Amino acid sequence: KNERSTAHNIIARRSPSISRTFTFISKTGASNNMTIRTILLIISFFTITKVQITNASNNSNNVNSNSLVRKQSKTPNFTTMSKFDFLDDLHSKYPHQPVFLQAVEEMALAIDPLFRDPENGDFYKRAFLYMTEPERMISFHVPWMDDAGKLQINRGWRVEFSSALGPYKGGLRFHPTVDDGILKFLGFEQIFKNALTGLPMGGGKGGSDFNPKGKSDSEIRRFCESFMTQLCRYIGASTDVPAGDIGVGGREIGYMYGQYKRLSNKHGEGVLTGKSMLFGGIHLRPEATGYGAVYMAKHAIEDKLKKSLDGARCAVSGSGNVAQYATKMLMELGGKVVTISDSDGVLVFDDGMTSDDFDKFIEAKQVKRTRLSSLDGSVSGKYVPDQSPWTLTEMQVDFAFPCATQNEIDKNGASLLMKNGCMGVFEGANLPVTADGQDVFRSDRTFVYIPGKAANAGGVGVSGLEMSQNASRTYWKKEKVDEMLKEMMAEIYEQMTDAAGEDGTLEQGCNRAGFLKVANALKELGWVY
Secondary structure, three states: HHHHHHHHHHHHHHHHHHHHHHHHHHOOOOOHHHHHHHHHHHHHHHHHHHHHHHHHHHOOOHHHHHHHHHOOOOOOOOOOOOOOOHHHHHHHHOOHHHHHHHHHHHHHHHHHHHHOOOHHHHHHHHHHHHHHOOOOOEEEEEEEOOOOOEEEEEEEEEEHHHHHOOOEEEEEOOOOOOHHHHHHHHHHHHHHHHHHHHOOEEEEEEEOOOOOOOOHHHHHHHHHHHHHHHHHHHHHHHHEEEEEEEOHHHHHOOOOOOOHHHHHHOOOOOOOOOOHHHOOOOOOOOHHHHHHHHHHHHHHHOOOHHHOOOEEEEEEEEEHHHHHHHHHHHHHOOOOOEEEEEOOOEEEEOOOHHHHHHHHHHHHHOOOOOHHHHHHHOOEEEEOOOOOOOOOOOOOOOEEEEEEOOOOOOHHHHHHHHOOOEEEEEEEOOOOOOOOHHHHHHHOOEEEOHHHHHHHHHHHHHHHHHHHHOOOOOOOOHHHHHHHHHHHHHHHHHHHHHHHHHOOHHHHHHHHHHHHHHHHHHHHOOOOO
């Protein structure tokens, strides 16, 4: 009996479908010790095999040298049952997708008062459950040839999560840590982020476990062309419109759009956003996410704290597009940027980054494509290896802008930020704070914490404007786009404050506003009732 109970617990964690088979065997009386041990042996074999395959794949992509993967080991364990009974089945089905479950739990906690509403609570639960399952998940292989003439094969995905408000919209991420669980988390977050922009866009996400680090331009081009050859049959201006994300910038978007034009013979369609200005792009798209995060921070700091960014010490993590342009806008508004980072370490500027430092930073990342360590000695800052802005014990910070990746600020990092005087966190990345870290920020009601659904919505907002520009065959000047971006971030902030009410926080207001818009659409479409 004990062996049977142990076996069932192990199997339930590994695979719900195998668990149901085991239950059937038990009921038919075939569950003798030999059967149990056989099942355990099968589970062990596939578990070991999966680890070996994963390690082999990681080694082939040089993953072990990337500390971003090590950071993700800090991901909280969400494989246990949910705090909400109606989400238990979701947890039992996806114990292998902890970051996705983390995003679901965070959202559920923020809108819990809606679930307890005596009149509409049951409807909101049904609507939320509907939103947690993608409408469609597409997976495919991506074969490509490296410079040595050797065939390489990667995996590709597109998660078309929700079309309630419009065509699926969300970026493509090329990184060795990408899998279906990571993309489900990103696609789930995208639903509500897109809803807040006020533009007719649904939510989606996609990408590949391809590692662009160390690849030549020719290898990246061949991979992008192969990826689009697979993806092109599922996307369209009124169906699904991908964009960039980690590992996918203007170069990659250009290669993929070129392949799409070859295959489809359709030109000028808004089937991808983040394109070059030469073929349908829009001003400020690379800058929009970082700029938008700073515009949002400005509203919140002035409204809630009665303070200013001028002279404030701001810690920025990451060194990609979001970090680069958040840094630029912070400096334009008088902020002192005291950190930037990559997966190998952090550059610390005790007196704030100078304009000369910023120019060298941009050259290193956009032209030379080198690591931040190459700037040590040539800028006014000091490079600290194997650290992040959230592990520096003596760094005084007024505001934090995590712009690197998910779960980069854990409980210790959050506590350290508050100890060092931080008054607010504005997420440039998606879900960069762990659940324990979020609890630290929530412990102080005066602390300003704005999730990425609102803080980094400027990027997808300008992508939506690019779609509109393409559809109308028009062109907007840079100043016009910047004005529309500022208005959009102001409207999102107003939505948050209205939804939060007098007793709620900006975090709660952000999540409630996005959820209610999608839930009401589902009801009017007749999809949930």
